[in-house]
Amino acid sequence: MALYEHVFLARQDLAQAQVDTLAETATKIIEDNQGRVVKTETWGLRSLAYRIAKNRKAHYVMLEIDAPGSVIVELERQTQINEDVIRYMTVKVDAHEAGPTVMMRKGDRERGRDRDRGDRPDRGDRPDRGDRGPRGGFDGE
Numbered sequence: 001m002a003l004y005e006h007v008f009l010a011r012q013d014l015a016q017a018q019v020d021t022l023a024e025t026a027t028k029i030i031e032d033n034q035g036r037v038v039k040t041e042t043w044g045l046r047s048l049a050y051r052i053a054k055n056r057k058a059h060y061v062m063l064e065i066d067a068p069g070s071v072i073v074e075l076e077r078q079t080q081i082n083e084d085v086i087r088y089m090t091v092k093v094d095a096h097e098a099g100p101t102v103m104m105r106k107g108d109r110e111r112g113r114d115r116d117r118g119d120r121p122d123r124g125d126r127p128d129r130g131d132r133g134p135r136g137g138f139d140g141e
Contacts, residue, residue, distance in 0.1 A: 001035070003096055004065040004072055008079060008088035009058035012045065019059040022084060026063060029075050035067025038096055043103045052086050062103070064096045 006026070010019050019042065027037045043060035052058070065072070072090055079088045 001066050001068055003038075003093050004067065004090055005093055005096075006063045006065055006072075006075065006088065006090045008061055008085050009048075009052075010061065010084050011053075011086055012055045012057040012059070014059060014084055016042075016059070018084070019061060022082070023061050023063065026075060026079070029078055030063075030065055030067055030071055033067070033071040033074055035065060035071040038064040038066055040064075041101055041104060055086055058086060060103070062101065 008022070008026070010022055014022075023040055023042070027040065030037055041062045043062065045057050045059050047057050048055065065075075076088065076090060079085050
């Protein structure tokens, strides 16, 4: 069987429970057609680069799938029909990533960066720069 990554974006006005139900529905479609979901990641509500169908944000969900191509055709057909899904993309991959994906590690990096910033002084702790002197204006001063 082939390996795939399926990412879909759900409308911003959905509750997290409804997004989880969408992921469970996709999982059920895959498993009913002799496929297998290896991993499911919910990336949360994120801003979109541009507005899609009046949505500025979307819930991102990624499924790592081990299934034949016919299962993907059925999954995409069902996803296309669903009004709660505003975009989706399925990509065939050579191997699934071990551990969390880049999107999940990004949050860890940001938390680590915030922790590192605790050692640096605040801008308010800088020494006084003194007077900058007269500034040239438009009226010849």
